[in-house]
Amino acid sequence: MPYIPHSDADRRAMLERIGVPSLEELFEDVPERARFPDLQLPPALSEIGARWELESLADANLTTGEGSCFLGAGAYRHFVPAVVDAVISRGEFYSAYTPYQPEVSQGTLQAVFEYQTMICELTGMDVSNASHYDGATATAEAVITAINVHRMRRKKVVISRFVHPEYREVVRTYTQGLGLTIVEDTQGSAGVQDLLDDDTACLIVQYPDFLGRFEDLSALAEAAQATGALFVVVADPIALGLLKPPGEFGADIVVGEGQGLGLGLNFGGPYLGFFAVKKRHVRKVAGRLVGQTVDTEGERGFVLTLSTREQHIRRERATSNICTNQGLMALAAAVYMAALGKCGMRRVAELCYHKAHFAADRIDALDGFSVLRDRPFFKEFAVRCPRSVSEINDDLLRGWAIIGGYDLGQDYPDLEDHALLCVTEMNLRQEIDLLVEALEEVTS
């Protein structure tokens, strides 16, 4: 039997020591009518058989690596250096649990401490936690943090409609029992300010927003904070290689999806929610924090700290229920940020920016296409198309092996026939040329 080391002799000796004649007798507390059901599952495979089956399932998919991909919308095809998988494939890291016993978990703890530092640098914030499940749940936890900062006295959350549609939905799911009012603007950032009042716990915007656009957020931060609300920014960490960090605009909480930091696409997960705050909010933070200390010989070491905020100590009064987070993904992100470093992060961001602008200019020049240019954009841009986006995407896929952009009409009725195209450092110029040629042909 795979993974079970017991020989028949071992089993007999152990049962004898316990004083029962058979394995079955260990389960007499289980109601007899429900005991030992006959599970209707396929029979066991050998490792060869399992590999064949899984490989055939993997082969039944068309991947982004097989053609050109211009799809983003919250999950991005970015370069993953080989060192990332080399590090997270080490069993000492991936077969460990949450580091409850720090003396034998210094590897995980130091790596997370370094991760927290790098996230602080990237976002321009004071404190980062050890991670959340993904960008969407980190956003929802930011709302709960803001509610806790206001001691449940403020019941309104203002969220820009250009925050990722799924993140807005997750905020609503998380808070459905808390009696909050969640208000979305309809006008874009200009309209957001008018919705703020002294019942508002927080204002949430995305940077760059779901359409790829960015702007100076100082005025929004000031407007939110003038009413006492927290200013929460959902940021793309790759964009922060080039753009001013939200901390410089005065953000209280910066969260986001860390998938771009070396995690690959993986059909939507596991990803990484990052979560950073200004120092004054540190005791309201959800999730694990790693802190520096010393051992009995005075040597530097690291431990989980401020655990009195957490569920295993504070139970129903905890700041969150989170326990297991994304430890290995945080490690991957740290390796990625260390590998690219100061210069590499900037270069990746610049490659995205220049290639996206090159693609946008070329597509804008095509008959019937028009790029939304009301604000600067980073690696994604919205483009109005002369045909329905789903029809164009069908033609791109079948005729050209190109995975096209995201259909914005699904979420924004006023953006029907608008595609959200994404261009990263992974898209060669030839791919962009091919996309332009294909778009011209499938719409002429």
Add this chain to the structure above:
Amino acid sequence: MSRPLIFEISRPGRCAASLPERDVPAAELPEGLVREELPLPEVSEGELIRHYTHLSQINYGVDTGFYPLGSCTMKYNPKINEAMARLPGFTGLHPYQDEETIQGALFLMYSLQEFLEEIGGFAGVSLQPAAGAHGELTGVLMMRAYHESRGDGTRDVMLIPDSAHGTNPASTSMSGMQVVEIPSDERGDVDLGALKAACEEHSDRLVGMMLTNPNTLGLFEKQVEEICAVVHEHGGLMYGDGANMNALLGVARPGDLGFDVLHFNLHKTFSTPHGGGGPGSGPVGASPTLVDFLPGPMVKIDPERSEEDLPFFSLWMPPQTIGRVKAFYGHFGVIVKAYTYIRMLGPRGLRRTAEHAVLNANYLKERLKETYPLPYDRTCMHEFVLAGPPQDVQDTDVHTMDVAKRLIDYGFHPPTVYFPLIVEEALMIEPTETESQETLDAFADAMLDIVAEARDDPDLLHEAPFHAPARRLDEVKAARDLILRWQPGDDEP
């Protein structure tokens, strides 16, 4: 020996990544919005790998040795799982691709939904929740939505045993509800009298009950069917915390026992591993009563797009869904590992897994119970809880934490300590099925030797560990000083 941080080995101008030259014209950068500095480390690839290899060498995992951390099911993590999750046909998939291009991935998700339905005895399973606590939040929100859909939305009381994981009460209050704690009886089971009284008292307000079975003492709740019946009589629903499902694989199905909703921990029971604190995966199973409230998207067979012998798989939302609980569809990479694990074991292997997990726990319990006090002396399931070292040792001020730290010197990861809260000085030991009798004997011998050492020289235990990457660490100082990041100019101590 102090180890440098990655920032301390950084030197200006180094880089471990090789990036392509720009092959398009430069666009103008946005004025006033470009950042001035980004102080990330600058290291070469060789230095980077040595740094993280050193860090891995001061970390203890299941691949290193025995890890009997109670409630966490630290079993061996098969390497085939890792290899399958890394197949390019899975890792290269974008979550928003056209459904026609992701049929292999959707088939795998659909199959795992079905496997977990069968293993748990449920009508439906959603793979979306990201971890155990996330599954709990999902289940509690489903219970709330169910009552609300029946015009019964004022119900707000959740019953939770005093032996429960802290995540249970935390998930309940995150959902805007009140917790009423139910005591345990002298056998370690839920106190049925107290449960009945609480159900009577809160009958109109009862959302339901959250129950871990086997409970956190490692004991199967013998009265589980009666508990479910009492809660149901008062209009409540039964939530199952599936953290301990490793004891029930092929042994009993929670759905058959009366649970309405339960989360699985793929990173525990299905060995996907823990990753040093995630990623986990917490799929939620539901009875016919709650199946329409599951979060999505889930995967179904779309009859309109299917052909004979060729089903077409689609993403869909259940009709009364609580909504999405995270972006996209769950931790797909973890889902691939759990699927592989179940295919490798088959139904017989799953049952053998539970049987040997329980065999190992009972064997270790028998070897230790004459020396270490065992407050609930019954046949246990996959784990058991001791009440610290013997009284004469505790009288010399040697406690559970000291035993735990001394175990490190013997080369073992310590058990879970000081949980569950209802056992003072708790040592919660879960050996799992993948450990051999020799390993269990070596651990038991160490536990017995440590008691002898404590009687001889209590300070030896107070000062342990001696042979670990760090000596005992000052947690009070960490909370007081609150150094949560490295600052330029910080010196090595």
